[in-house]
Amino acid sequence: MNWILLVVAGLCEVGFTYCLGRAKSVTGIEWWAWMGGFLVFTFISMGLLAKVTHSLPLGTAYPVWTGIGAVGTVLIGIFIFHEPATFWRLFFITMLIVSIIGLKMISS
Helix, strand or coil, rough: CHHHHHHHHHHHHHHHHHHHHHHHHCHHHHHHHHHHHHHHHHHHHHHHHHHHHHCCCCCHHHHHHHHHHHHHHHHHHHHHHCCCCCHHHHHHHHHHHHHHHHHHHHCC
């Protein structure tokens, strides 16, 4: 169950970075709405991370959380914000995914 919560926490990290990406291109009430989404996702993400560290090692939970967030944010950048999908960018994201899987495999 804690691994599921950790994945949800990582996906919420992707959510708050998405909100930041949207907020940078708008003003007024729409900016406040995206920043409200940022705060909600941040609160949920950090809260879930804090919860799972009660039973998962911090040295495993934190890198997995940031890795999910990093991979998700790069994918959002490529598919939604039309950032470049270069060979090296995809190569290093793949290495990050392999590292996350490796941490999961060696952790309880």
